[in-house]
Amino acid sequence: MIEPTLLLVFIAALITALATGLGALPLLAMRDVSKRSLALGNAVAAGLMLAATFSLVVEGLEVGAGRTILGLLLGLSGIWFAKRYFDGREDVSVANASGADALKILLIMGVMTVHSAAEGVGVGVAYGGGRELGDFITVAIALHNVPEGLAIALVMVPRGASVGKAAWWSILSSAPQPLLAVPAFAFVLAFAPVLPVGLGLAAGAMLWMIFSELLPEAGESADHATIGVFVTLAFTAMLGVMLLLG
Numbered sequence: 311m312i313e314p315t316l317l318l319v320f321i322a323a324l325i326t327a328l329a330t331g332l333g334a335l336p337l338l339a340m341r342d343v344s345k346r347s348l349a350l351g352n353a354v355a356a357g358l359m360l361a362a363t364f365s366l367v368v369e370g371l372e373v374g375a376g377r378t379i380l381g382l383l384l385g386l387s388g389i390w391f392a393k394r395y396f397d398g399r400e401d402v403s404v405a406n407a408s409g410a411d412a413l414k415i416l417l418i419m420g421v422m423t424v425h426s427a428a429e430g431v432g433v434g435v436a437y438g439g440g441r442e443l444g445d446f447i448t449v450a451i452a453l454h455n456v457p458e459g460l461a462i463a464l465v466m467v468p469r470g471a472s473v474g475k476a477a478w479w480s481i482l483s484s485a486p487q488p489l490l491a492v493p494a495f496a497f498v499l500a501f502a503p504v505l506p507v508g509l510g511l512a513a514g515a516m517l518w519m520i521f522s523e524l525l526p527e528a529g530e531s532a533d534h535a536t537i538g539v540f541v542t543l544a545f546t547a548m549l550g551v552m553l554l555l556g
Contacts, residue, residue, distance in 0.1 A: 314437040314444055316492055322448040323433045323491035327484035329452040333459020334477035337467045349532035350540050351464040356524040357544025358461040362425065363516045365552055370509035381510020385424065389515040392420060414523060418465045421515045422458060422483040428508035430487035434494025435502050455484060457548055
């Protein structure tokens with residue numbers, strides 16, 4: 311087996327980023343978007359993100375509990391200040407959406423980009439432990455990124471973005487993966503201690519997004535019992551995928 315090189319690590323991380331765009335493809339079947347459909351889409355996105363958060367926290371605690379908790383607090387602070395900064399800015403426009411819808415898209419893009427940065431460091435650090443471990447982590451993250459792309463698309467498409475744009479923005483949110491995987495591989499000893507902070511940071515931002523934005527909006531157009539079912543099913547499905555990946 312060929313030993314990992316900088317080029318190999320970059321290509322591997324690029325594949326994980328491109329896989330995120332596949333998550334938007336199921337929404338090609340979406341035609342009319344009712345308020346109820348938007349609410350259930352938010353519920354599914356919340357369930358997928360909740361499972362991803364669980365995975366991040368568990369992984370972070372195994373590496374460094376204190377640094378993971380620090381990351382959670384930093385993630386919460388960062389996303390809260392970003393929300394405060396953008397609140398009331400009606401001139402914001404993203405992917406055919408404007409105002410509050412554009413703000414929602416910007417927030418989930420920010421959350422997922424932070425998440426992707428942590429995953430990119432994870433890929434680089436994994437290859438620092440050998441080709442076999444790096445290949446396994448790459449495949450796991452690539453498959454894991456598909457439902458994350460779906461979570462992004464479920465927020466973007468009902469708010470006016472085309473499926474193609476949602477796929478492109480999903481891939482763009484994963485751009486940090488190839489950009490950070492290479493330096494993390496090259497300087498694995500320096501990057502490894504930062505990994506649990508990054509994992510916690512992404513988890514903290516996601517938790518805020520789920521409970522402050524997605525679920526309250528879902529509750530406006532669908533009954534809470536139905537939302538609970540969709541959140542739980544999405545969480546279980548995502549968790550099942552992660553368990554299958556070992």
